[in-house]
Amino acid sequence: AQSVTQLGSHVSVSEGALVLLRCNYSSSVPPYLFWYVQYPNQGLQLLLKYTSAATLVKGINGFEAEFKKSETSFHLTKPSAHMSDAAEYFCAVSEANTGNQFYFGTGTSLTVIP
């Protein structure tokens, strides 16, 4: 079975500061891992994904994430926060190639302080 834990339901950073959103997963099979962003009253937009290629994955809007198998983590980072990054971020895991569903974390709300 798969599951995702996102530590910190709310994260606040100053504009220009490092963004770090944490995601730990459990999976009994090789996973695919995803980060999505959700703006208010909108759907989920794919930020980036890990599908067993390079462990450091670069996504849109300057975000990146590193897959660390030994730590079962897939933390999301961005060197310098922008006001437009304020949103809800969800980490998700699925079984590589065979998954019927994505398992989502409960989300992290990012606030960017001017």
Next chain:
Amino acid sequence: NAGVMQNPRHLVRRRGQEARLRCSPMKGHSHVYWYRQLPEEGLKFMVYLQKENIIDESGMPKERFSAEFPKEGPSILRIQQVVRGDSAAYFCASSLKRGETQYFGPGTRLLVL
């Protein structure tokens, strides 16, 4: 290339009425997934369909909820005799192949009065 389309975007129903939510997947995608998002929570899987077939409905409530994905037309999530607890955002996603990246629609926000 149009993304996943969902309609209506907002739906208001009174208790006991029926709600029908529609989802048109991305062009070329034949795998459709429905998720429900309650306030302050993540998305919970409901059902996975491939054209004309329900592959996995392990997340669907046993009563009042049904889903279909006919050969022609959009996928439909149907909720009969809605109750206030059904109020939520319902998201549809589609993928090109099973297990691959899912692309999400804008959601339907259901409010049951």
